Amino acid sequence: MTRKFRLGQSREAQDLDSRDVYAREGKSASKRRQQSAERLQTDIESHDSDGMLALPDAAPWLHLPEGILTQRHSQIVDIETEDRSQIRATLSGKLKGVKLVVGDRVRYSVVPIEAMDPSLPTCQVVAVSPRRTLLKRGGIDDREPWQLMCANADEIWVCAAVVDPPLRPGLLERAQILALAAGLGFRVIVTKRDKASPKDTLPELDPLREQDVPIHETSAETAQGIGDLLELLKDKVVVLIGHSGVGKSTLINALLPGSRIKTGDMSRYGTGRQTTTSAQWIPVPGFGTLIDTPGIRALSVRGFDRGLLAHVFPEFPPEWLEDPMALDPEDEELGLDYPERLSSLQRLWLEMEERNPNQNVFR
Ligand SMILES: Nc1nc2c(ncn2[C@@H]2O[C@H](COP(=O)(O)OP(=O)(O)OP(=O)(O)O)[C@@H](O)[C@H]2O)c(=O)[nH]1
Ligand SMILES: [Mg+2]
Numbered sequence: 001m002t003r004k005f006r007l008g009q010s011r012e013a014q015d016l017d018s019r020d021v022y023a024r025e026g027k028s029a030s031k032r033r034q035q036s037a038e039r040l041q042t043d044i045e046s047h048d049s050d051g052m053l054a055l056p057d058a059a060p061w062l063h064l065p066e067g068i069l070t071q072r073h074s075q076i077v078d079i080e081t082e083d084r085s086q087i088r089a090t091l092s093g094k095l096k097g098v099k100l101v102v103g104d105r106v107r108y109s110v111v112p113i114e115a116m117d118p119s120l121p122t123c124q125v126v127a128v129s130p131r132r133t134l135l136k137r138g139g140i141d142d143r144e145p146w147q148l149m150c151a152n153a154d155e156i157w158v159c160a161a162v163v164d165p166p167l168r169p170g171l172l173e174r175a176q177i178l179a180l181a182a183g184l185g186f187r188v189i190v191t192k193r194d195k196a197s198p199k200d201t202l203p204e205l206d207p208l209r210e211q212d213v214p215i216h217e218t219s220a221e222t223a224q225g226i227g228d229l230l231e232l233l234k235d236k237v238v239v240l241i242g243h244s245g246v247g248k249s250t251l252i253n254a255l256l257p258g259s260r261i262k263t264g265d266m267s268r269y270g271t272g273r274q275t276t277t278s279a280q281w282i283p284v285p286g287f288g289t290l291i292d293t294p295g296i297r298a299l300s301v302r303g304f305d306r307g308l309l310a311h312v313f314p315e316f317p318p319e320w321l322e323d324p325m326a327l328d329p330e331d332e333e334l335g336l337d338y339p340e341r342l343s344s345l346q347r348l349w350l351e352m353e354e355r356n357p358n359q360n361v362f363r
Contacts, residue, residue: 053134053146055098058127061107066129069104069151070281076121079108080281088121098128102279102291103151103237105129135182135239138300138351145303149178150239150279150291155185157229159242159251162196167204168243173312173344174299175241176213180308187214189229189240191247194219207338211314220247220254230255233288244274244295252292256284261292301348303355313345324349 067079070086077100079087089108091100100106107127133153136146158175160167172188179186188208196202205215216232218225232238233255240248249261259282264275279293310321320327324346329339336342 053136053148055128055130056094058107058129061127064107064109064126066105066107068281069100069102069106069125071102072100072278077106077125079106079123079125080283084283087123089123089125090121092124092126094126095128099148100125100128101134101148101151102281103153103239104131105152133182133184135178135184137178138302138304140300147300149241149293152237153182153184153239153291154236155179155187155238156182157187157189157238157240159189159191159240159246159248161192161243161246162190162200162202163192164195165243165245167202169204169208169340170344170347171243171296171299172208172213173348174301176312177301177304177308177348178299180311181304184239185236187216187232189225189242189251190215190217191242191251192219192221193217193224194221207341210337218251220250223254226251226254230284230287233284233290236288237291238288239279239291239293241293241296241299243297246295248295249276249292252282252290255287255290256282301351304352306349306352309345309348309352312348313341315341316345321345321349 065082067081067087069077070080071078075091077089077091079089081087087108089106090111105128106125107129108123108125111122111124131151134151135149135153135156137149139145139147156175156179158172160169160172167190176186178184188205190202190205202217209215216225216229218229220226229251240251242248245264247263249263252261253259253263261280261282262275274295276292276294279291282290282292284290306321310318313321316324320342324342327334327342327346329336329342329346334342
């Protein structure tokens with residue numbers, strides 16, 4: 001029987017070490033995966049998450065200028081230089097295996113003119129400075145330990161629209177876990193407030209309000225809440241995340257008058273279409289910096305430390321967090337105001353344990 005391998009499909013650790021697990025999916029798509037299986041057999045180190053996240057020593061390159069990685073385009077990156085101009089650069093072979101992300105502070109050299117291919121940028125990134133923070137989520141399959149989202153941010157602002165697409169508190173809890181793991185501040189930004197009646201108190205958010213999670217109701221249409229957000233941005237690097245179509249890019253355009261970041265329409269199924277396709281570093285002069293990101297479908301917490309759950313669900317007694325699966329959210333004796341919070345805890349608790357074989361380091 002042929003069994004196709006799909007992204008996100010969970011497999012056992014020993015499966016990963018067998019070459020034929022990749023062979024089963026047929027010839028066309030399997031070459032890259034075959035190669036990766038071979039690498040796993042011969043060079044486990046290269047898939048160690050510590051190794052993936054560790055950066056080569058930047059000390060030998062301190063004499064070179066430093067810039068900030070503002071956008072990635074496969075093997076080429078945009079950099080904001082110290083004098084705030086934009087340059088394009090290729091990546092040096094020295095950085096092979098290093099995943100650079102938006103927000104990384106990089107050292108770059110100007111490639112000698114004679115070595116230059118006129119179709120390529122004239123600069124080359126040779127080193128990455130140590131990261132102050134690194135935002136990551138669980139990888140979408142076993143070969144990818146983590147998905148790195150951005151570096152050197154101070155806060156996550158997770159955006160959720162009141163409608164189009166519908167408000168899903170589950171994503172907010174997941175984002176809170178990512179923020180805690182990365183040591184970032186965390187705020188919920190409710191967007192499109194103009195699309196619901198002012199009488200609608202958004203009860204979906206009550207459980208979060210009761211846990212004192214900062215929630216800001218905004219509308220790019222009426223400018224509600226925009227001034228407050230600008231104040232909160234002061235001297236910070238803030239990354240905006242959320243489902244596609246919730247209005248992240250529109251919010252940035254509202255916070256930075258004059259910016260014309262592309263925004264999208266809702267599809268007729270009420271889901272966004274990923275108008276933003278790669279993360280982007282956007283300075284807001286006089287305030288701080290925003291990082292726009294592509295809409296996310298799911299935010300995996302696979303591999304994160306279950307200890308973080310105590311901070312996301314402080315309303316539950318510590319002993320519940322030791323084995324939440326022993327509890328029944330429907331059990332009236334538990335006296336739960338929000339049984340869905342216990343169901344949510346159970347889902348996250350199970351998912352966190354599903355560590356993939358390459359996620360052997362918690363950071
Ligand atoms: N009424 C109203 N519409 C809004 C508001 N903010 C965004 N929209 C609309 O929502 C749609 C999607 O906005 P985007 O800013 O492209 O959403 P996004 O989150 O950046 O989406 P991706 O880039 O796909 O992740 C656009 O049609 C916006 O005009 C708002 O405050 N009020
Ligand atoms: Mg966008």
